[in-house]
Amino acid sequence: AQTVTQSQPEMSVQEAETVTLSCTYDTSENNYYLFWYKQPPSRQMILVIRQEAYKQQNATENRFSVNFQKAAKSFSLKISDSQLGDTAMYFCAFWSGNTPLVFGKGTRLSVIA
Amino acid sequence: DTGVSQNPRHKITKRGQNVTFRCDPISEHNRLYWYRQTLGQGPEFLTYFQNEAQLEKSRLLSDRFSAERPKGSFSTLEIQRTEQGDSAMYLCASSHRTVNTEAFFGQGTRLTVV
Numbered sequence: 001a002q003t004v005t006q007s008q009p010e011m012s013v014q015e016a017e018t019v020t021l022s023c024t025y026d027t028s029e030n031n032y033y034l035f036w037y038k039q040p041p042s043r044q045m046i047l048v049i050r051q052e053a054y055k056q057q058n059a060t061e062n063r064f065s066v067n068f069q070k071a072a073k074s075f076s077l078k079i080s081d082s083q084l085g086d087t088a089m090y091f092c093a094f095w096s097g098n099t100p101l102v103f104g105k106g107t108r109l110s111v112i113a
Numbered sequence: 114d115t116g117v118s119q120n121p122r123h124k125i126t127k128r129g130q131n132v133t134f135r136c137d138p139i140s141e142h143n144r145l146y147w148y149r150q151t152l153g154q155g156p157e158f159l160t161y162f163q164n165e166a167q168l169e170k171s172r173l174l175s176d177r178f179s180a181e182r183p184k185g186s187f188s189t190l191e192i193q194r195t196e197q198g199d200s201a202m203y204l205c206a207s208s209h210r211t212v213n214t215e216a217f218f219g220q221g222t223r224l225t226v227v
Contacts, residue, residue, distance in 0.1 A: 004155075035215060037218075047216075091156070101158070102158065103157075106155045
């Protein structure tokens with residue numbers, strides 16, 4: 001079974017600074033997808049960024065980018081120029097097509113003014 | 114289409130009562146997932162459907178829980194004889210089976226068992 005581990009329960013960052021959230025996973029699959037979801041306080045989960053395992057190039061979405069290391073089974077999220085609105089729970093998730101999404105326990109990020 | 118809709122948003126029930134939640138997915142999505150989330154934790158998979166077929170059910174799901182998706186459209190999640198440990202946020206998500214499509218989540222139903 002696939003597992004996703006987020007080793008940082010809480011993190012904080014100053015506004016405009018850069019922060020990196022860590023995620024590792026375990027799988028025997030070769031083709032899969034990795035996601036970072038954001039869940040603001042009392043609001044619904046939304047997708048931040050997606051990475052296909054067969055792509056070597058790291059995904060980027062504006063201020064959000066990932067460092068995908070397939071051999072190490074590592075998938076970290078970098079948030080540049082942090083904004084107050086980035087304050088949220090961040091969940092790393094794994095999907096291999098015919099299984100449901102598997103989530104990590106999350107990292108609570110606080111952006112400090 | 115306004116996204117995944119869940120009703121009710123909040124439910125308070127007495128221990129031992131039955132409750133039913135509804136999820137309306139995005140209309141062209143053929144996959145529908147139910148997750149449970151407790152405070153400060155990640156979503157925990159409960160079950161999922163492809164069209165009307167229930168493809169997988171978590172081993173963590175007791176037989177007090179049942180889910181249906183008649184006609185492959187909306188889905189209901191019923192909890193019978195609720196217990197205090199059932200108190201959680203119940204999340205529904207939908208996706209299209211083809212690759213490169215993420216799961217879209219509803220706002221959840223928060224259940225409190227008193």
